[in-house]
Amino acid sequence: MNDDTWSARADTAQHSIDHWFGADGIQFLANSHPHDRGNTEVFNYWWLAHVIDARVDAWLRTEDEQWFDAAIAARDNIVERNGGQLFNDYFDDMLWFALALERVHRATGEQRFLDEATAIWDHVIAEGWNDTLGESLAWRKQQLYYKNTPANGPLVILGVRLSRLDDSRDHLGYAQRAFEWLTANLVGPDGFVEDGVNREEDGRVDTQWRFTYNQGLYVGAAVELYAATGDRSYLARAVQTATTAVRELSDGAVFPDEGDGGDEGLFKGVFYRYLGELLASLADDEEFAEQRTALADFLRAGTDTLWANGLVEGHLRPGNDWSKPPVEWIPYSTILSAVFAVEQRARLEARESGAEVGAATVAGVAG
Numbered sequence: 001m002n003d004d005t006w007s008a009r010a011d012t013a014q015h016s017i018d019h020w021f022g023a024d025g026i027q028f029l030a031n032s033h034p035h036d037r038g039n040t041e042v043f044n045y046w047w048l049a050h051v052i053d054a055r056v057d058a059w060l061r062t063e064d065e066q067w068f069d070a071a072i073a074a075r076d077n078i079v080e081r082n083g084g085q086l087f088n089d090y091f092d093d094m095l096w097f098a099l100a101l102e103r104v105h106r107a108t109g110e111q112r113f114l115d116e117a118t119a120i121w122d123h124v125i126a127e128g129w130n131d132t133l134g135e136s137l138a139w140r141k142q143q144l145y146y147k148n149t150p151a152n153g154p155l156v157i158l159g160v161r162l163s164r165l166d167d168s169r170d171h172l173g174y175a176q177r178a179f180e181w182l183t184a185n186l187v188g189p190d191g192f193v194e195d196g197v198n199r200e201e202d203g204r205v206d207t208q209w210r211f212t213y214n215q216g217l218y219v220g221a222a223v224e225l226y227a228a229t230g231d232r233s234y235l236a237r238a239v240q241t242a243t244t245a246v247r248e249l250s251d252g253a254v255f256p257d258e259g260d261g262g263d264e265g266l267f268k269g270v271f272y273r274y275l276g277e278l279l280a281s282l283a284d285d286e287e288f289a290e291q292r293t294a295l296a297d298f299l300r301a302g303t304d305t306l307w308a309n310g311l312v313e314g315h316l317r318p319g320n321d322w323s324k325p326p327v328e329w330i331p332y333s334t335i336l337s338a339v340f341a342v343e344q345r346a347r348l349e350a351r352e353s354g355a356e357v358g359a360a361t362v363a364g365v366a367g
Contacts (some may be wrong), residue, residue: 005349006303007349013335023035029051031331037356045078047097050096052103054340059109061343071100072104078097087123091140094120095155098158102161112137118162122163126156128140128151129174136286147196155176159171159172159174159175164228182218190244192248195210211267213270217274220232220273222235235281235282253302255301260327264320269336273340276348279292299344312326318330320337
C-alpha cells in the first residue's frame with residue numbers, strides 16, 4: 001500500500017494508540033503519555049468505549065481481524081474493570097458503550113453484542129428518562145433533573161439504530177422525542193448546540209461550555225433520523241449545525257484546544273465521526289452540494305494539518321491543537337480524536353476514488 005494514502009495513514013494512527021499508550025495487565029491502555037502523570041490507574045469507561053469504535057473503523061476499512069480482536073479486547077476490559085457489569089452511573093457513558101457494541105454486532109452479526117447494547121438501552125430508559133423540563137434523558141443517576149446534549153444525543157443515535165434491528169419496540173419514538181427536546185431546549189436559531197440545562201436546578205442553560213462534541217452529536221442524531229424517516233428537515237439541521245460549528249469553533253482548518261482535563265481531548269473526535277456520517281449522506285445530494293464541499297474541505301484541511309504537525313518518530317502523537325507541534329504530555333483521549341479524523345479522511349478518500357471501505361460507505365453503517 002502507498003504510505004501516502006489516508007488508509008495507510010489511518011493504519012499508522014491506529015498502531016500509534018498501542019505504541020504510545022499500550023500497558024500491561026488490566027490497565028490495558030495508560031491514561032497518558034508519558035505514563036507517569038496524575039492518577040494513571042483511573043478507569044475511563046467512556047474513553048474505552050471510543051477505543052472500540054476506533055478499532056471497528058479500522059476493521060471495516062481493512063477487514064483485518066487484528067482490529068476485530070482489538071475491539072473485543074477493549075470491550076472485555078471495560079466489563080472486567082467495571083466489576084463484570086455493563087452499567088455505571090452516567091447515562092452518556094453507557095450510551096457510548098452501547099453504540100460501540102451495536103456497531104460490533106452489525107459488523108459481525110453476533111447476537112451477544114446486540115443483546116448487551118439493548119440491555120444498556122433498557123437500563124438507561126428505566127433509570128434516566130423522565131419528564132423534568134420535558135421528556136428527555138438525564139445525564140446521570142445522581143442528577144435526574146439535569147438534562148444535556150451528551151446524554152440525549154447518543155440516545156437518539158442508538159434509538160434509531162436499534163429501531164432498524166427491532167421494530168417491535170418504540171426505539172424510534174424515544175429517539176424522535178429526545179431530538180425534539182434537544183432542538184427546543186438547547187439548539188439556537190443558527191444551529192449551535194449548547195451543552196445542558198438545569199445543572200444547578202435553576203433552569204439555566206450552560207452557555208459557557210461551547211464544545212465540539214455537542215455539535216457532532218446533534219449532527220449525528222439528525223443524520224440518523226433523516227436516514228430513518230426520509231424527512232429532509234433533519235438533513236438540513238445537520239448541515240446547519242455542522243457549518244455553524246466550523247464557523248464558530250474552528251479557525252477554518254482545525255479546532256483549538258478545548259481544555260486539558262482529559263475528557264476534552266475526545267470532543268473533536270466525536271464531531272469528526274459524525275461529520276463523516278453527514279458527508280456520506282450528502283455524497284449525491286444536489287441541494288447541499290456547496291455545503292458538502294465546504295465541510296469536506298474542512299476535513300481535508302484539519303487532517304492535513306494534523307499529519308503535518310503530529311508525527312513523532314513515525315507515529316502519530318498530536319496535542320489537542322493540531323496546528324501546533326506535539327506537546328510534552330497527552331491523554332489517550334487526544335489521540336482517539338486524531339484517529340477518528342484520519343479514519344474519516346480515509347473514508348472520504350475511498351468514496352471519492354470509487355472504492356468502498358468495507359460496509360462503511362453508507363450513512364448509518366460506519367458511524
